[in-house]
Amino acid sequence: MNGRRHPVWKRSFLSLEKDLLSWLHENLPASGRHSVGLGDDAAVLGGFDRSGVVVTTDMLTEGVDFLLEEVDPRRVGHKALGVNLSDLAAMAAEPVAVFVSLVLPRQAVGGRAALELAIELYRGMIPLAEKLGVEIAGGDTNSWDGPLAISITALGKTSEQGPLTRGGGRAGDQLLVTGELGGSILGRHLDVQPRVREALLLHEQFELHAGIDISDGLALDVSRLAEASGVGAVLVPGEIPIAAAAKRLGQRDGRSAVDHALGDGEDFELVLAVPPEEAARLLRQQPTEVSITRIGELLESPGLWQEKANGERLPLVAQGYEHWGDE
Ligand SMILES: [Mg+2]
Incomplete structure (x- = not known):
């Protein structure tokens, strides 16, 4: 147990994932870096002692949400994280951790092989994660013959005021x-x-x-x-x-x-x-x-x-x- 949180990436035999893990190990913000790839089966998160846990997830798919031929993958990574954090904001929840699941195309897209594409996606996420103090705490990486899909699950905690919901409005508000x-x-x-x-x-x-x-x-x-x-x-x-x-x-x-x-x-x-x-x-x-x-x-x-x-x-x-x- 070395630290408050224990991020973990699901292991697979893909060398792609191994290479990405070692890149993440070097490049994730310090809060999460120490324990990335510890090889456990799941992440353990602290920091929720008296707070409610708010969870949201959102997936972006190439061809539906963006075209990699036209868009810098850093912006795609930024957006994938940003939309999830926006949902936490809507609940007035403080972001704690996110889990990033990538399905990468095996064929190079826009001149980028899978690993390079994954790294660029993370390069888009990391500055926003750092700015808002959220830990990239785990995820999963696969590849296939289809287009890029990126799914992020974000966890937040409620403040003393509790969650802000859609349902509390009253006439006259x-x-x-x-x-x-x-x-x-x-x-x-x-x-x-x-x-x-x-x-x-x-x-x-x-x-x-x-x-x-x-x-x-x-x-x-x-x-x-x-x-x-x-x-x-x-x-x-x-x-x-x-x-x-x-x-x-x-x-x-x-x-x-x-x-x-x-x-x-x-x-x-x-x-x-x-x-x-x-x-x-x-x-x-x-x-x-x-x-x-x-x-x-x-x-x-x-x-x-x-x-x-x-x-x-x-x-x-x-x-x-x-x-x-x-x-
Ligand atoms: Mg929403």
Whole structure:
């Protein structure tokens, strides 16, 4: 027992995995390096003494989520880790450890053999892991004749305030969002900045009722939060903070920038449901580096609505990316 945590990579007879393990041994942040590849069957994690354990997992696949011919694998690695940490942020959980499972293509892709590709993926993950203090604590590596798949499981711990869920919203809560939305496909989706620090700070300093991260589209994700909370929601399109990329994309495809902000998804910003007085205090203080904007509120009456500039309320289609669509 040498240290608080005991990461472990599942062993296999692949020399690929052996080579990757020795690279990881040299290159993982110090917190995890000492015990990588100890050869045990599972990792033992400390640090959860009085906290709840929050677990999330997410998989990215070449050809569906990215094209290696077009994208630097470091950005793919960064994204694969970032989307998982964004889900922990949505629960206001502090990231503790992640487990990385790779299925690597046997044939070289973009001029990179499997080992080099794996190392580049990790080179994308390590800086983000270090920045947010999360340990890359284990995983599994295989290869096959198919495309690259990367699956990460992230473990976090709840703070004294407990987890932030989708289901705690109440009618009258103000809907606040971090950052700017829309047009992420132009590149921001790869460079996801999970709002972990922001979520922890806000959860500690303000009364938050519910939260979700925007993965599939603002309208769709807000409707999920509202539904889980047993209420409705109204968004004010005129107040949604629009990313420059949403405007650029709109100029290309003729859709409005607001449409892009409502439906594009992969913004990985946080939507929070906050009681009115707390929301006012939070908006005044702007306690995080990223700006926070009011974009609507939760309603007694179910369904998703939009409020026009003249105050009129119309139904809003919960557009967004559905993972099992027939595209
Ligand atoms: Mg999520």
